[in-house]
Amino acid sequence: MEQRHLGRTGLRVSRLGLGTMTWGRDTDEHEAAEQLKEFLDAGGTLVDTADVYADGGAEYLLSRLIEDLVPRSELVIATKAGSVPDPDRRFDASRGHLLAALDASLQRLGTDYVDLWQVHAYDPSTPTEETLHALDLAVSSGRTRYVGVSNFCGWQLAKAATWQRAVPGRTPLAATQMEYSLLQRNIEREVLPAALDLGVGLLASSPLGRGVLTGKYRHGVPQDSRAASPYLSGFVQPYLDDRGRRIVDAVATAADGLASSPLKVALAWARDRPGVAAALVGARTATQLRAALSVEALTLPEEIRSALDDISAPVHRYPDQDWSEL
Template sequence: MERRHLGRTGLRVSRLGLGTLTWGRDTGEHDAADMLKVYLDAGGNLVDTADVYSDGGAEYLLSRLLDGMVAREELVIATKAGSVPDPYRRFDASRGHLLSALDASLERLGTDYVDLWQVHAFDPSTPTEETLQALDIAVASGRVRYVGVSNFSGWQLAKAATWQLAGASRTTVASTQMEYSLLQRGIEREVLPAALDLGVGVLPSSPLGRGVLTAKYRYATPPDSRGASELLSAFVEPYLDEGSRRIVDAVATAADGLAVSALHVALAWVRDRPGVVAPIVGARNALQLEEALSVEALTLPEEIRSALDDVSAPLHRYPDQDWSTL
């Protein structure tokens, strides 16, 4: 699998990452082991997790599977901290919480460092400088190699990345993980331009539009899908509207013309967008993951990319519109 630099750093990651959101909850040890083996055999090296995935269960499961399967130095482990299961405060990016969360993640992962440590979300209750200082401490202590953020808006990302670039001893923000797909192009308004300008690599989450871009919801909701799940149906439902259906129809038409799956078309589109380093792909089992990984050989023809751009184009007005042409 082709590898790309993560932002303006020397870290090289495979251009598809493996997500572990459901590991330890919906995905058991057997299926997780099969997926990890398939991913590694395909040349993948980036595994993304978080301290709150399955209340730490995803990190713990990952640590159990790695033993004997791959050398630690051959894998890029990315995890996150900052989300809290508290009804009164969803995020805590204070220095104390982040550093304690990092120690707990390292213990569950069974390693003395993580390759990429990400702030899971912006915390308006904590000064940004304090949050960023925790990242510097983590790197200086050797517990973290590179740092990133997740779910930051454009101005939040620009503030964080610029602050880090302003100090010689500060750690560069390498990446930002954001939802990005043909059904969700909101980051193109401000986040993506900021990332491109500041040299921050983009790691798209939900690159298949929460599964909708596979076209499996085109005519009905499969009984074994997230859309039929009591826990996750609300996660899928926003992408089942009429506007989304038009985009999915266009993806399916392109797939038919190329003799590939809708999944391949949607994934290739986001993988090759400017600024994107590695979409994070989640799967229920090894067969699903194998299909996603087989997109490696596909490059979309320019006319198909352009058509998909047009049909999925978000409405951007002031101040994004070029008013000099009006």
């Protein structure tokens, strides 16, 4: 599998990453082991997790598998901190909470460092400079090699990345993790331009539109799908609308023309967008993951890419439009 630099850093990651959001909850140890084997056999290196996935269960499960399947040094482990199970405060990016969460993640993962540590979301209750100081401390103490953010909007990302580059000795942001697919292109308004300008690599989560772009929902909701899950039905539902159906139909048409599958077409589109360092794929089964990993051989022809761009284009008006059109 092709390896790419993560932003303007020396860290190289596989251009497809393995997501573990369902590990330890919907995906048991046996199935997770099969997925990790498939991923490693395909040349994958980047595994993405978080301290809140299955309340830490995903990190713990990953640590058990690493012991048996792969040397720690051959994986790029990315995890996140900052989300909290508190209805009054969903995010806590204070220095104390973040560093304590990182220590807990390292203990669950059974390692003394992670390759990439990310702030899971912006916390308006904590000064940004305090959050970023926690990232500096994590790097200087050796607990992580690189740092990034997740779910930051454009101005939040630009502020954080600029702050880190303003003074020598601070750790530059290596990555921002955001949802990005043919069904969700809103990051092209501000987040992606900021990331490109500031040398921050994009980790594209949900590149298959939360599973909708595979075409599995074109004729209803399969009983074993995410949309039928009590945990994830609300996650999928927003894309089962008229606009989503038009885009899925276009993807299916493109797949027919290429003798490929909607899954591969949608994933190749997201993987090869400017600024994307890796597309993160989460699968329910090893068979599903194997189908996603087979996209490595596919590059979309320009005319198909352009057609998909057109039908999925987000509406960007003032102040993004060309001023000559005003």
